[in-house]
Amino acid sequence: MPSTDVPRLLADLPECVATASPEQRGALWRLAEPGRQLDANLVRLPAGGAVEEHVEPDLDVLLLVVEGSGTLWSEGRSQPLTAGALAWLPRGSHRALRADPAGLAWLTVHQRRPGLTIRPARAATTAPAETTEGGEPPCWSNRVCPACGRPAEGTAPSYCSRCGERLEST
Structure with a gap:
């Protein structure tokens, strides 16, 4: 077993x-x-901060509150969160978080997603212009979280649904 594959304190x-x-x-x-x-x-929201409602379609997530307090909103119910609270966020569930005046810090743990890959461009078509569907796809670089690299969900996301980082607006 390589020396990096041993139990150790990470943080x-x-x-x-x-x-x-x-x-x-x-x-x-x-x-x-x-x-x-x-x-x-390890993610933090300052006092009164929020991660708006979103859905994680592919992964179950464990959320452990490390510091502060707040509220987990899911399926029309609110659940208080305090240090030491452990929540299971099943894939496909709608959820939102809001920090109390003291702020909220939590650890999320889930299965690793495969990294984003860059694929070669498709070959240009030689069909006549009138039969070719045209236009360039929109640039979605503002929808990629600068902190964790995950594409944001929703029509006009302000925050990353994975780590809570604020997304740049265009």
């Missing part, structure tokens, strides 16, 4: 939260070990 999550700026939102720490099968992110 002190309360320390990560304590040393970050109080207004910093989004991912404060990420699991980045090569060859891993899991993804994990």
Whole structure:
């Protein structure tokens, strides 16, 4: 077994939260070990911050509150979140988070997604212009989260549904 595949301490999550700026939102720490099968992110919302309602269609997610408090909204119900609370967010479920005045920091853990891949462009068609469907696809670079690289969901997303990072608007 390679020396990197041994159990070891990766982070002190309360320390990560304590040393970050109080207004910093989004991912404060990420699991980045090569060859891993899991993804994990320490995410923070400042006081009153929110991750609007979204759906994770493919992955179950565990959410462990590390610091602060807030509310998990799902399927028309609100559930209070405090330090130590562990929530299961099943794939396909609608969910939203809102931080209380103290802010909210949590760890998410889920199966790792395969990375985005760049595919070669399709060969240009030689069909006459009147039979060719034209136009360029829209640029969606503003929908890719700068913190975790995940494409955002929804028609006009403001925040990443994975890590809570604010998305740039166009």
